Amino acid sequence: MSHNAWLSDLYLAHRRLLLLVAWNVTGNRDTAEDIVHAAVVRLAQLPASPAEPKSFALKVVRNLAVDHMRTLQSRRETPLDGDLNQPAIARWDSEDGELVEAIAAALDSLDFESREAVRLHLHGELTFREIGELVGKPLQTVASRYRRAIDSLRKMMEAHYEPE
Amino acid sequence: MNQNDLSPIEQFLKREHLPMPRESFDRSILLTIEAMDTLRGQKPWLAVHRRRTALTMTAMALTGIVSFMAGTYFDYVTTSHSTRALTEVEAPPLDPEVQESLSKLLFCQSSGETIWGTIEQVRQMKMSSRSDPSF
Numbered sequence: 001m002s003h004n005a006w007l008s009d010l011y012l013a014h015r016r017l018l019l020l021v022a023w024n025v026t027g028n029r030d031t032a033e034d035i036v037h038a039a040v041v042r043l044a045q046l047p048a049s050p051a052e053p054k055s056f057a058l059k060v061v062r063n064l065a066v067d068h069m070r071t072l073q074s075r076r077e078t079p080l081d082g083d084l085n086q087p088a089i090a091r092w093d094s095e096d097g098e099l100v101e102a103i104a105a106a107l108d109s110l111d112f113e114s115r116e117a118v119r120l121h122l123h124g125e126l127t128f129r130e131i132g133e134l135v136g137k138p139l140q141t142v143a144s145r146y147r148r149a150i151d152s153l154r155k156m157m158e159a160h161y162e163p164e
Numbered sequence: 165m166n167q168n169d170l171s172p173i174e175q176f177l178k179r180e181h182l183p184m185p186r187e188s189f190d191r192s193i194l195l196t197i198e199a200m201d202t203l204r205g206q207k208p209w210l211a212v213h214r215r216r217t218a219l220t221m222t223a224m225a226l227t228g229i230v231s232f233m234a235g236t237y238f239d240y241v242t243t244s245h246s247t248r249a250l251t252e253v254e255a256p257p258l259d260p261e262v263q264e265s266l267s268k269l270l271f272c273q274s275s276g277e278t279i280w281g282t283i284e285q286v287r288q289m290k291m292s293s294r295s296d297p298s299f
Contacts, residue, residue: 004197015185154173
């Protein structure tokens, strides 16, 4: 049996989430793919499957992404693909034009931690506990960030949607 | 997460579509896993890295002069590949089969075409490299 079968299974089951975690940090799809690829190489070198493969892999991806952004900043390079403190404008390709632009702009106006909580909870479908483990913060902190972010977004997006 | 549990603004935000990873990217990941699996237990002479414009291969010299020479060559090809097609690279004479295997392992995103070799080709390329006096 393939030694890394667990990794193939993990990737196929959570590939969108892995990419989302990297993209949320880097703000650039190509860079996010690089990060996920680098993470997979590291995971493939493990002697055995970790106890909690999904959370372990997400942490590896996020740590690599954060390291990448810090390296860019420490070199004082012009960030081509985002900045932790200045939310990236980059976003996925979409056919939803104006609406997505409005949502993305609203999300980009949030601070990094709040945006991460929203994306990982709504789009990554992670629980607050899972997000907390990933970012190294208590569940309550993550939940609080999320609620504040949603309140802010509600105000920003009122012009674009009609509450039911 | 139950859609009905979401507030209107949460449902609205969820409409921001985040598409699945590209098929070519999926293939690059799965090939990498397979390659790493195949090379497990051996010196990791080959690492596959994906970069912005191309999937590149970087050979790492770890043990022995043969591996070192192969690494130098692969680094050379990797560097050249980003700007020119493999066939245009002014590389040292190569065994045609090695060159063919190498070309198939390179992923050329800029052309919009994805070309992959098999793990068996990687093995053959490795063995050819070892026996090729030009290395």
